[in-house]
Amino acid sequence: MDAALQAPTSVARASALPLAVVKLGGSIVRSGQLAGWLEVLAGVERPIVIVPGGGALADEVRQCQRQLGFGDSTAHRMALLAMDQLAWAIAGVRSGFAVGVAPEELREILQRGLAAVWAPSALIAARTDLEATWRLTSDSLALWLAGKLGASDCCVVKSATVPRGSLSADALMGDGVVDEAFSAMLAETAIRTTIFGQGDEAVLGSYLAGRSPAHASVVA
Template sequence: MPADPLAAPAPRPHVVKLGGSLIGAPALSRLLQALARARTPVLLVTGGGPFADAVREAQPRLGLSDAACHRMAILAMEQTALAFADLAPGLVPVDSADAIARASEGARPAIWLPARMALAALELPESWALTSDSLAAWLAGSIGAGRLTLVKSAPAAPGSGPRDWAAGGLVDPLFPDYAGSIAGPVEVMSLEAALGHFTDGSLAA
């Protein structure tokens, strides 16, 4: 059946990336709950946190290649996502573009399980230069997200942009290129700012 030309366009999700360094922060649970109550399409991406740190520590001891560690770090992100989904059951786990689209169409807040999509993306470099920030930007560009928000321990300097963030070490060096494929705004918030932003009705319908 052909698409209805008068139908409303499909909603474009807001990708929110939570850094792994936020694990253990007192406000993290409240932010997860706020995101889980969102009534607009929001897609949560997590960092690898201590699970990715374990991969970094194991690499020199075991003599692992960067390619192996890349795949293990993606699985570390998946572990964090599963942990966050357990803490906020309102978040719908999604592992494919179709699942993301269905959650967006139903205005259900979702959390990305990255292994299926990221491990199949042969264009992604298998290197520590690619972090979860760039993976969030890659995902946002791939699904046509309307916005990308990185929530970090430290905020970005006022008036700065992706290349400034990369130069200052706030994001990885590949991030600006991936961020350039996102049609909407790209921003960095501290946890405290994000908590205020996402609990004041900003994600309500």
């Protein structure tokens, strides 16, 4: 297992709060919500690693797979590249965010007082311990990364309205909110996982700052 990423202690973003991984669903780009979420994350004085979804770019991979007929392993690599592209887009439209791949790169970004944005393809594409199908997408990869980095939290952000309370990962999977591997990955990593939806920007900011609990938690 990769060495755990420790939160820096001497930078503006550092605090008594531990590292959190935040998964930003690609759907929030299509819905025009991305800027609001980034505004909240930029203001949080806490070590944060952002995992972007593939969004419309991943949808294009699905369409291309249907048209050309290549296998899921190829589609998986292409979808990882879609996540890379959105990572660079996030860092390109907002100051205070920088792209990293490996744990040591993410650590260096956090030590500079920035939020890290994960571009996963170079780290993930050749791994044989992760399923290379559409069952495992950026949702499960966010949990996987949180486990590798020793993060205390994985916060999943979606564009749709999210119910309140304790939510079953299996139920969310059945509703198409998270991918099919999410429940097993949550059970494996045992990371505290919360989910946020449309209109929850302030809720996420308050939760990450340690001021209030999340409105919706996810259990395996």
